[in-house]
Amino acid sequence: MTDGSPPELPASSLDQLGWQHRAVxxxxxxxxxxxxxxxxxxxxxxxxxxxxxxxxxxxxxxxxxxxxxxxxxxxxxxxxxxxxxxxxxxxxxxxxxLDRSSLLCRRAAGPHARPQLVAANADVLAVVTTPASAGDAAPAETAGPATTSGGVGHRIEWYLTAAFSGGARPVIVVNKADTVSGAEYQATVDALRRRLGAAAAEVPILATSALDGRGLDSLGALAEGGATVALSGPSGVGKSSLVNRLAGADVVPVAPLSPDGRGRHTTVRRQLVPVGGPDGGTFVDTPGLQDLIPWSGELGVGNQAGRSDAASGLAQAFPEIAERARHCRFADCTHTVEPDCAVTAAVAAGELAAQRLSTYLELVSDMAVDRFGERSSPR
Ligand SMILES: Nc1nc2c(ncn2[C@@H]2O[C@H](COP(=O)(O)OP(=O)(O)OP(=O)(O)O)[C@@H](O)[C@H]2O)c(=O)[nH]1
Ligand SMILES: [Mg+2]
Ligand SMILES: [Zn+2]
Structure with missing residues (x-):
């Protein structure tokens, strides 16, 4: 645990900071x-x-x-x-x-749509959650529109879309694996996979514990070769604890032990932390967020697959919806009331979970801005 006075960071070579790994x-x-x-x-x-x-x-x-x-x-x-x-x-x-290879960007809190840059040049966005907060995301088979549970489980698609939109690879990290049994952990992962539908195949899920150290090798491996891994997620899930374990020192402040450990907002600033070692690699610790609404405007980044933007991010986070949407009668179909909508047809035919579509529509509505830069009213 930290004593409140973070040690000086050792000088790093540019390669340890990820210079040889940059795309520009x-x-x-x-x-x-x-x-x-x-x-x-x-x-x-x-x-x-x-x-x-x-x-x-x-x-x-x-x-x-x-x-x-x-x-x-x-x-x-x-x-x-x-x-x-x-x-x-x-x-x-x-x-x-220098030109960015990726950009994680969210809509800043408040009524006006302003971008807030979270991290530049991150190769991976690690969405950190816990069995407790991911668990309440598990939709019942017959669930209607998603309810606001506050856990990252509910908002996981928001994070995935922000990562894909900005050109970073999302990974889900279920931390505090020490707090549940193996069977309970597996149930959490299964629920996440069900919830993520076709996107689950593209998003690895790691089990970690900053307490007993499990999974830290896999998490650290994401930064191998000088890659940059940004951690995001709600307050209290252990983002800073994981960064300190990986850095092998109390570099960033961590919440004192508490019965629930939630909602404390211990981290107040974003910080890039080199984890050292010959391979280098860096992690970006970020303050806990209630919400990460992906920025829907221009980001000015591209990746090997071509352009990264909100539309491609949504399509990657909801591939089964994007695939069907190509067969809708109208190119600008909203998949709500239009005739010959291939997406609502798939829901009616039982091929697409109603929950998946309602989550998608809620996210699209959250991301929508009118031309005056204010949030448009929800559907
Ligand atoms: N049991 C258990 N506790 C953990 C683990 N990781 C972190 N904690 C505890 O959870 C609390 C919150 O940890 P932090 O690392 O400060 O969480 P954070 O995600 O950085 O929170 P914010 O900075 O507020 O966003 C602390 O009391 C940690 O000791 C874990 O893997 N297992
Ligand atoms: Mg923190
Ligand atoms: Zn449609």
């Missing part, structure tokens, strides 16, 4: 410049890691003046070019942000 080309550096990775974002300043150790950076004037949208600013996980020499305010000048 190396920039042309001028003399006096270096490449760094953003570890922590503060108001107007950034904690940077590179092979010189660490540094504090701030945007240089030209970059600040040119920045128009939240996407133009560096975020945790970004690769930036900075001056080696600090300015008079003892901060290095950040002169550019």
């Amino acid at each position: 080309r190396a920039p042309q550096l001028l003399s006096g410049q270096t490449v760094s990775r953003v570890a922590v974002e503060h108001r107007g300043a950034y904690e940077l890691l590179d092979d010189t150790g660490d540094a504090i950076g701030a945007l240089d004037g030209a970059m600040r003046r040119a920045a128009r949208t939240p996407f133009d600013y560096p975020t945790v996980g970004d690769w930036v070019v900075r001056t080696l020499e600090a300015r008079h305010d003892r901060r290095a000048a950040i002169t550019s942000v």
